[in-house]
Amino acid sequence: MRFEEENNSGRQAAGDSPIPPSAFRLPPLGMTLVELLVVIVLVTTLVSTAIPIISPGGDNRKLRESSRNLNAYLQGAQARAIETGRPFGVSFQRLSADTGSGADNAVCVRMEYVEVPPWYSGFSPTSAVRISPAWVPTDTSTPPNRLFYDPSSPIAWRRIGPVWIQFVQRGPTPNGSKMPPGWVSDLTPPQFFRPGDTIEVHGQRYTLLDRAQANSNSADLTVRSVDGYYPGTVSGSVTTLLAKPEGLPNGAPIEQLPTLAIKYDANGNAVSSSSPYDEPFWTEPTPYKIYRQPVSAGGEPLELPTGVAVDLQASVFGNGTRVYQPHVDYVESAVSFTPRTDNVMVLFSPEGSIDRVYGLVDATGQEVPPTTVTSYLALCVGRRDLIPAKPRDAVSQAAYAEPIDLYTDVVQPGLNETEATELTDQYNWLNLETRWVLVGGQSGSVSTIETSAPYYAGATNNILMQAQLGAALENAPRRNKAGSR
Known part of the structure; x- marks a missing residue:
């Protein structure tokens, strides 16, 4: 009882004090919004000034x-x-x-x-190509007139230039096809080859050309404007592309390309040294490989x-x-x-x-x-x-x-x-x-x-x-x- 009386008297004395309670409050902690904004501006200014000085340009x-x-x-x-x-x-x-x-x-x-896509050598096990020397771009006829070949006059093949490459395969030779016996035209897929691809025959590589490079009107050399690829074989025809030997300038001596040996004339007849034959003249059909140019591999670009x-x-x-x-x-x-x-x-x-x-x-x-x-x-x-x-x-x-x-x-x-x-x-x-x-x-x-x-x-x-x-x-x-x- 005594403790309660003293305690009550103390509370009464404090309540009767003339000093208001607010006078005993502590100052507010932290900063006002204005002060905080001022500090942020100062720090930003210092950082933006210091970074260019302490870091590389x-x-x-x-x-x-x-x-x-x-x-x-x-x-x-x-x-x-x-x-x-x-x-x-x-x-x-x-x-x-x-x-x-x-x-x-x-x-x-x-x-x-x-x-680089895998190399291509035809869809048939017997797929092959035969080659005919072609003298372009000085000749714009369709097909270009090749040099007349006379086996008794070896000077005819002392020089080489671009060559025609024709795709063939084994099969019964149709009448009037002008193919060698036992050979027929081979299909080439559309949008598969393009100028700049290389074809290898007998260890010699040739770069495929387009119409502008060949100065030729051949439809086979026309490329699609959308993607730049050859159109492929048209039904009932044979694909003939023009190519330039790699590593050999136009007019190089024929001795530098010994694999370019003539075997057949324009009608598929085997040539001999007995008499002249009709042009164009072709090599023996030979297996080949086409190395295509690189294509996009996907993935994230840089x-x-x-x-x-x-x-x-x-x-x-x-x-x-x-x-x-x-x-x-x-x-x-x-x-x-x-x-x-x-x-x-x-x-x-x-x-x-x-x-x-x-x-x-x-x-x-x-x-x-x-x-x-x-x-x-x-x-x-x-x-x-x-x-x-x-x-x-x-x-x-x-x-x-x-x-x-x-x-x-x-x-x-x-x-x-x-x-x-x-x-x-x-x-x-x-x-x-x-x-x-x-x-x-x-x-x-x-x-x-x-x-x-x-x-x-x-x-x-x-x-x-x-x-x-x-x-x-x-x-x-x-x-x-x-x-x-």
């Missing part, structure tokens, strides 16, 4: 990451070739195929996987970030062969480039080395047949806005061929280091932020290096692009030999 970072991604993408293709036992690789797609602008011929921002591209103009092989030179497509009268739609394709063999490279163009603008590679391939990963390289001189085909000469543009004018750097940074192969992805032609090793600084001090002669590329890739052979990935 944006372009440099994108180039480094892009080269790393390309390196991994190429290694993925190499692994697939080893796994499948068939050539597998990467297609570098020209941006000009999408934009329609020839100025983008050397720009590649998208890559995809491609593979797309480079905005502002970065593979520079096909600067990409080069270790032996000095260029992947593409923009000046070959520059038309001075139109002050523009002729757009290209073909792709550059790098195929790996089942052993992991480079099997072949498709889509190369030589210094005269001629397409190079699928090429085997013995030296390394250096793919230039640089800035998109520097492709094609802008010439220092007046715009012309010659100027695009040699856009900058380090001797006449840097040494002779006496540019200091800063001025020289500002100039050379405008060319991907001279820009020190550029990365190079190297692929060993025989080893198959994939590595990435930075551009080596070019040495031009004290130069007394022209330093043109070939020498510039050599200087930029100064460390490439050592890195490639080491097999660094």
